[in-house]
Amino acid sequence: MTLFSPRPALLAGAIAAVMFSGTASAADRLYVFNWTDYMDPAIIEAFEKKYDVEVVQNYYGSLGEMFSKLQAGGVSQYDIVVPSNYFVPRMIEAGLLQPLDKSQLPNMSNLMARFVNPPYDPDNQYTAAYLWGSTGLIVNTKTFPDAKPSWSILFDDSVNTSQPFSMLKDGQVMFGAACAFLGKPYNCTAQEDMVNAAKLMLKTKHRSNFTGFTDSTPVLGQVSRGVNALGVTYNGDYLQYKHDDAEGYANTEFMIPKEGSELWVDSMAIPARAPHPELAHKFINFILDAEVGAQLSNYTFYSTPNQAAVEHLDEVLQQPPSLPNDEDMARLKFTPTLSGKDLQRYQQLWNEVQSR
Structure with missing residues (x-):
């Protein structure tokens, strides 16, 4: 989800200058547009060696940033992009993706059943799943030793009366969380539900112990250090940081709220005018190999x-x-x-939540 999500800011400038400088044959290069730190470098090296090519990676820090870059010409500059599930239909509608040629993707048969024919891309016409995860709460268990897996610890001021907390910068995730707490489906879209969710977030935002909207990665350090007592993050981010600093995260826990939360999928897709679509199919098939797929998860968590x-x-x-x-x-x-209209309503309501 992403996202990720696990994913810091864009580092495109210097890399883009190298990408399109023409100092080497473009036919020998694969251009990948991905979240930061979302790929094991050893996998890239193995692919380069197998196909005798150079992989040039460029990075984005948000889905909106990725979408805008593709619309501004990136659709003909990149061979692989890794969007989150809820952006895929938007990208298809905008003509930013090309259909996959499954005859070049025998490893598609390795996908779990839940990622075959997904609702955001029927029959996997445009995407193949890359990684997936869940969104939940990270809680400091010293501060909340009896914490229950519930959005109430975030939205109910009688459950958390004074401990500092944050909300996620991803507006759609937070609307889903607020809807779920209010007894509606996490994936709510009805106007009344969205308005009530916005009102709840505004009320929550104006509590004295609210510290701000954060990305999923910074909140991990904040909670582990006690700067915040809880926040919203992704399971893979949490596992990675706990693995790297087991002692620092000993008093934290990741929880999936009982009211419902997000299942997200990041998928591989080929931009509509990708310069090397055949090589892009080879890359997707390579990632879908059993051992390579495991290596990717073991690296990213x-x-x-x-x-x-x-x-x-x-x-x-x-x-x-x-x-x-x-x-x-x-x-x-x-x-x-x-x-x-649903998108316009969401954007207006989210802007109000952030600015008021």
């Missing part, structure tokens, strides 16, 4: 959509929170794709 990869995963990725239990999975929903 996000869940694999690759059934054949599961046996190669590190142990931490074969249990919650990387693989939610059946009860939690039943509560997870895709963030809806908004368009037309």
Whole structure:
């Protein structure tokens, strides 16, 4: 979700200058547009060696940034892009993606059933799943030793009367969380539900212990250090940081709220006018290999959509929170794709939540 999400700001300038300088044959290059730190460098090296090519990576820090870059000409500059599920229909409608040639993707058969024929891309016409995960709460268990997995710890001031907390910068995720707390589906889109969710977030924002809107990565350090007592993040980010600093994250826990939360999928797609579509198909098929798929998850700490990869995963990725239990999975929903009046309404309401 992303996202990610796990994903810091754009580092495009210097890289883009190299990408399009023409100092080497463009036919020998694959141009990948991805979230930052979302790929094991060893996988890139293995692909380069196998196909005798150079992979040039460029990065984005948000889905809106990625979308705008493609609309501004990137659609003919990149061979691979990695959008989150709720942006895929928007990109298809805008003519930014080309259909996949599945005859070049035999490893598509490795995908788990839940990622075949997904609602955001029927019959996987344009995308192949890359990684997936869930959105939830990170809680300081010293501050909240009896914390329950519920959005109430965020939105109910009688549950959290004074401890500092933040909300996520991703507006659609927060609208889903607010809807779920109010007893509506996480993937709500009805006008009344969206308005009530905005009112709840405004009320929450004006509490004295609210510290601001944050990205998923900074909030992890804030909660582990006690700067915030809780926040919203992604399971893979949490696992990665806990792995890197087990002692620092000993008093934290990742929770999927009982009212419902986000299941997100980041997928590989080929821009509509990609310069090297055949090589792009080779890359997608390479990532969908069982051992490569496991290597990608073991590096990022996000869940694999690759059934054949599961046996190669590190142990931490074969249990919650990387693989939610059946009860939690039943509560997870895709963030809806908004368009037309629904998108305009969301954008207006989110702007009001942030500015008022």
